[in-house]
Amino acid sequence: MNKGNHGIKNITVVGTGVIGNGWIARFLANGFDVIAFDPAEGAKERTTKAIAQAWPSLEKLGLAEGAHQSRITFKETVEEAVRGADYIQENVPEREALKKAVLADIDKYAKPEAIIGSSTSGIVPSILQEGLKHPQRLIVAHPFNPVYILPLVELVGGKQTDAAIMEHARQFFQEIGMKPLIIQKEIEGHLADRLMEALWREALHMVNDGVATTEEVDAAIVYGAGLRWAQMGPFMTFHLAGGEKGMRHMLEQFGPALKLPWTKLEAPELTDELKEKVINGCESHAGDTTIAELETKRNEFLVELLDLVESYWPESKAAVKN
Amino acid sequence: MNKGNHGIKNITVVGTGVIGNGWIARFLANGFDVIAFDPAEGAKERTTKAIAQAWPSLEKLGLAEGAHQSRITFKETVEEAVRGADYIQENVPEREALKKAVLADIDKYAKPEAIIGSSTSGIVPSILQEGLKHPQRLIVAHPFNPVYILPLVELVGGKQTDAAIMEHARQFFQEIGMKPLIIQKEIEGHLADRLMEALWREALHMVNDGVATTEEVDAAIVYGAGLRWAQMGPFMTFHLAGGEKGMRHMLEQFGPALKLPWTKLEAPELTDELKEKVINGCESHAGDTTIAELETKRNEFLVELLDLVESYWPESKAAVKN
Numbered sequence: 001m002n003k004g005n006h007g008i009k010n011i012t013v014v015g016t017g018v019i020g021n022g023w024i025a026r027f028l029a030n031g032f033d034v035i036a037f038d039p040a041e042g043a044k045e046r047t048t049k050a051i052a053q054a055w056p057s058l059e060k061l062g063l064a065e066g067a068h069q070s071r072i073t074f075k076e077t078v079e080e081a082v083r084g085a086d087y088i089q090e091n092v093p094e095r096e097a098l099k100k101a102v103l104a105d106i107d108k109y110a111k112p113e114a115i116i117g118s119s120t121s122g123i124v125p126s127i128l129q130e131g132l133k134h135p136q137r138l139i140v141a142h143p144f145n146p147v148y149i150l151p152l153v154e155l156v157g158g159k160q161t162d163a164a165i166m167e168h169a170r171q172f173f174q175e176i177g178m179k180p181l182i183i184q185k186e187i188e189g190h191l192a193d194r195l196m197e198a199l200w201r202e203a204l205h206m207v208n209d210g211v212a213t214t215e216e217v218d219a220a221i222v223y224g225a226g227l228r229w230a231q232m233g234p235f236m237t238f239h240l241a242g243g244e245k246g247m248r249h250m251l252e253q254f255g256p257a258l259k260l261p262w263t264k265l266e267a268p269e270l271t272d273e274l275k276e277k278v279i280n281g282c283e284s285h286a287g288d289t290t291i292a293e294l295e296t297k298r299n300e301f302l303v304e305l306l307d308l309v310e311s312y313w314p315e316s317k318a319a320v321k322n
Numbered sequence: 323m324n325k326g327n328h329g330i331k332n333i334t335v336v337g338t339g340v341i342g343n344g345w346i347a348r349f350l351a352n353g354f355d356v357i358a359f360d361p362a363e364g365a366k367e368r369t370t371k372a373i374a375q376a377w378p379s380l381e382k383l384g385l386a387e388g389a390h391q392s393r394i395t396f397k398e399t400v401e402e403a404v405r406g407a408d409y410i411q412e413n414v415p416e417r418e419a420l421k422k423a424v425l426a427d428i429d430k431y432a433k434p435e436a437i438i439g440s441s442t443s444g445i446v447p448s449i450l451q452e453g454l455k456h457p458q459r460l461i462v463a464h465p466f467n468p469v470y471i472l473p474l475v476e477l478v479g480g481k482q483t484d485a486a487i488m489e490h491a492r493q494f495f496q497e498i499g500m501k502p503l504i505i506q507k508e509i510e511g512h513l514a515d516r517l518m519e520a521l522w523r524e525a526l527h528m529v530n531d532g533v534a535t536t537e538e539v540d541a542a543i544v545y546g547a548g549l550r551w552a553q554m555g556p557f558m559t560f561h562l563a564g565g566e567k568g569m570r571h572m573l574e575q576f577g578p579a580l581k582l583p584w585t586k587l588e589a590p591e592l593t594d595e596l597k598e599k600v601i602n603g604c605e606s607h608a609g610d611t612t613i614a615e616l617e618t619k620r621n622e623f624l625v626e627l628l629d630l631v632e633s634y635w636p637e638s639k640a641a642v643k644n
Contacts, residue, residue: 017565018563018564018565053614053617053618054621056618056621056622057621057622057624057625060622060625061625061628093575094575094576094579121576121579122579122582144546144547144550145562145563146617146620146621146624149621149624149625149628150545150546150549150550150624151545151546151628152541152542152545152546154542179541179545181538181541181542181545183533183534183538184532184533184534184538185531185532185533187531187533188582189582191528191533191534191538191539191542192542192543192546192547194524194528195521195524195525195528195539195542195543195547196521196547196556197524197579198520198521198523198524199517199518199520199521199556200556200560201520201580202516202517202519202520203517203555203556203557204580204592204596204600206513206516206517207596207599207600207603208596208599209507209509210506210507211505211506211507211509211513212505212506212513213599213603214557214599214600214603214604214607215557215603215606215607216503216505216506216513217513217517217555217556217557218554218555218556218557218558218607219474219501219503219555220474220476220503220513220514220517220555221514221517221551221555221556222551222552222553222554222555223472223473223474223501223503224466224472224473224474224514225466225514225517225518225551226548226551226552226553226554226555227472227552228466228472229543229544229547229548229551229552230544230548230549230551230552230627230631231544231548231631231634231635232540232544232548233525233539233540233541233542233543233544233548234518234521234522234525234539234540234543235525235536235537235539235540236540238522240467241340241467242340243339243340253415253416254416254443257416257443257444257519258523258526260444260510260511270526274526274529274530277529277530277535277536278526278529278536281529281535281536281537282536284537285536285537285540292375295375295468296375296378297634297635298468299375299376299378299379299468299471300378300379300382300634301630301631301634301635302379302468302471302472303379303382303383303471304630304634305552305627305630306383306471306473308623308626308627308630309552309553309623312553312619312622312623312626313553313619313623
């Protein structure tokens with residue numbers, strides 16, 4: 001490895017729960033040696049098992065030359081673990097004081113030019129870098145489970161983060177098969193988790209209010225929006241639902257619904273400025289492709305996706321045609 | 323057709339926008355004759371075009387015997403259109419007064435035993451059936467775009483809806499390749515749109531607050547949660563993200579985040595009762611399948627899905643491995 005000018009060769013993972021182990025599997029599959037630290041009893045065994053569970057998928061996705069499950073070494077202290085690292089991924093439990101203490105330790109023993117990425121799903125980097133000796137090399141690098149398959153990683157810089165560090169991190173994650181998304185403003189929950197959390201909170205309300213069971217909520221996503229969201233996010237989905245006039249028509253038709261108590265979440269005011277942002281965003285994303293062309297592609301994709309879903313989850317197969 | 327005891331043979335579609343035309347294409351592909359009504363100029367031509375656009379997908383999904391694009395007839399009045407219908411699908415614009423006026427007209431001219439389904443995405447059926455002569459045959463049958471491919475249809479009964487009518491409708495939709503989901507309580511936005519609307523509102527906030535562009539919001543869904551949601555809803559997804567202890571661990575770890583201002587949506591209180599509902603829901607949904615088995619299946623699915631996404635949307639392809 002090491003194709004960009006980020007200089008990342010030695011990787012350390014601190015904290016080996018579901019997310020930490022997911023990172024380890026991804027790094028190993030990309031041909032890195034990985035050093036790990038986790039004070040919990042049985043951590044090493046759980047990591048070995050998690051790597052083995054992930055490996056068949058990683059083989060299918062394609063292993064880098066020399067990649068091997070065994071290229072992982074556990075160390076007894078943070079100091080030993082981070083000493084030689086060029087990149088350190090922190091994944092300890094989501095408690096601010098704990099994260100800050102562990103990050104201070106990592107910062108103390110890592111070489112000053114090493115990049116530190118935190119997997120935090122909610123805490124902003126400006127808070128995490130407070131009190132570090134070298135705060136400029138701290139970023140949020142927030143992945144999604146399963147980390148070894150899903151490509152998204154949100155990169156967020158804090159007030160003190162060095163722009164060059166962000167760029168090196170972006171290159172690095174792209175090289176290990178990910179889709180790094182640099183978040184423009186640091187906010188609690190970053191971007192993807194805010195979207196998911198909004199849906200999640202409403203889902204909990206639905207269960208709490210007796211509107212649906214958890215299984216019915218899941219079905220309401222899987223057989224509808226979920227199939228669409230595997231290829232298009234909410235904006236492009238609605239752009240296509242608006243017919244030939246796309247998002248412009250959609251906002252005219254369903255904009256007023258934002259005033260209705262359809263969720264427990266208060267919607268923003270649909271000002272002309274916001275409207276134009278949304279419409280222009282969709283139109284520029286679509287580029288020269290017409291709505292009809294996008295529709296054709298979406299349809300062909302959905303048909304194959306449905307086949308795929310049914311082959312894995314036969315219980316989802318709808319009634320046989322007569 | 324006509325396999326259940328619902329007696330549905332003749333179908334009428336009133337209102338032929340994107341949703342109405344989607345229904346027409348699905349009904350035609352299932353071997354029905356369809357009668358349509360829409361007072362807008364050029365409606366017939368737009369419908370013909372929409373059916374042609376949908377047809378290749380429907381062919382791939384499998385047409386019923388005798389199914390043909392040409393088996394659609396437009397009528398000049400609601401009276402003529404609904405006279406012989408066993409099932410009438412209403413899809414006029416989402417304005418309560420307009421819907422109620424059109425439904426009253428349909429109710430007046432349709433035979434009393436015909437079932438009337440409204441595609442309304444937000445209005446509850448108890449309101450729509452007010453003032454009808456035969457309110458017991460009015461249900462909400464809310465589909466998702468593209469209606470001819472996505473299997474989900476939400477069925478909602480109002481205070482006056484006959485339970486036998488709901489059951490006939492459920493059988494009918496199942497027979498035409500759909501996943502009918504009967505919603506336990508009528509609320510504005512039913513179930514799926516409430517979930518989507520929560521995400522949509524938060525997405526608008528993100529764009530409005532300058533956190534992300536529409537394209538970045540879409541990427542944050544597509545490359546992360548979207549890939550998961552094509553096979554699992556939010557509950558099962560989190561059940562698997564919780565490691566061996568599943569949802570129980572997930573709620574312990576991320577439950578406290580519900581108190582944080584991560585979204586503009588206020589979360590429900592995570593009472594013991596709600597916790598148990600959620601945990602038991604996931605465990606009973608998983609049944610005898612272990613988390614590890616579910617993980618394996620999920621991974622295999624995701625690998626194939628990623629291949630599929632990349633074959634249709636090559637720009638989504640991540641960096642080539644070295």
